[in-house]
Amino acid sequence: SAVISQKPSRDICQRGTSLTIQCQVDSQVTMMFWYRQQPGQSLTLIATANQGSEATYESGFVIDKFPISRPNLTFSTLTVSNMSPEDSSIYLCSARRGTGGRETQYFGPGTRLLVL
C-alpha cells in the first residue's frame, strides 16, 4: 500500500481567503487525484493532478477556484481559492500505484476545512 500524508489535517478559514493543502506520497506513483467529500456524503473527484502539466478538472470544478500543482511523482498541492462557506468540506488526496492492470488507488487522511 501507499502511505499518503496531508497537511494541514484541518483548518478554519475566513471567507475570501485561500488555503493550500499539501499531499505527500511515500514513493513514486503513476497518478494523483484530489477529491472532495461533503459531511455524510460520498466522494466527488475534483481533478487529476498531472505531473509536469496542467491538471485535468471534472465538470463543475475550475482551475481558477482549485489550482493544483504536481511538481514531481510524489507531491501535489490543491489550493481552495476565495473561499466561501460552501467550500467547507473534507479534501482528500489520492494516489494510484502499479502498472499493467495491477494498479490500485489509496487515499490520504483528508483535510477538514471549515469556512466561516
Add this chain to the structure above:
Amino acid sequence: GESVGLHLPTLSVQEGDNSIINCAYSNSASDYFIWYKQESGKGPQFIIDIRSNMDKRQGQRVTVLLNKTVKHLSLQIAATQPGDSAVYFCAEGGTSYGKLTFGQGTILTVHP
C-alpha cells in the same frame, strides 16, 4: 452520466454475523472495482478490488462478488466484528483511464 449506487444505506448486524453490502453500477465499460472502508475522521481505506475478468475474489474475512450481467457488486464480511463498523463505499473505474466513480456509501454498524 455514469453512476454507482447502493441498495442499502444502513446495515446493522450482530457481532459474529456475516455482512453483505451491495452496490449497483451503470457503466458497462468499467473494468475495475474497489471497496473502501471509511472510519469516522479518516480517509477511505482500501479493502479489496476486483477486475472485470473475475467474478469473485477473496481476502482476509472479505469476499467481493461481481456480476457483470446485472452490473452488481457485493462485499461480504465474514464474522463481522465491532471494528468493522464504518461507512463502506464501492467505486468503479477503468484501468485505462484511472479515475474512480464512488457510490453513496453504506453505514455498517456492528453490535457487540
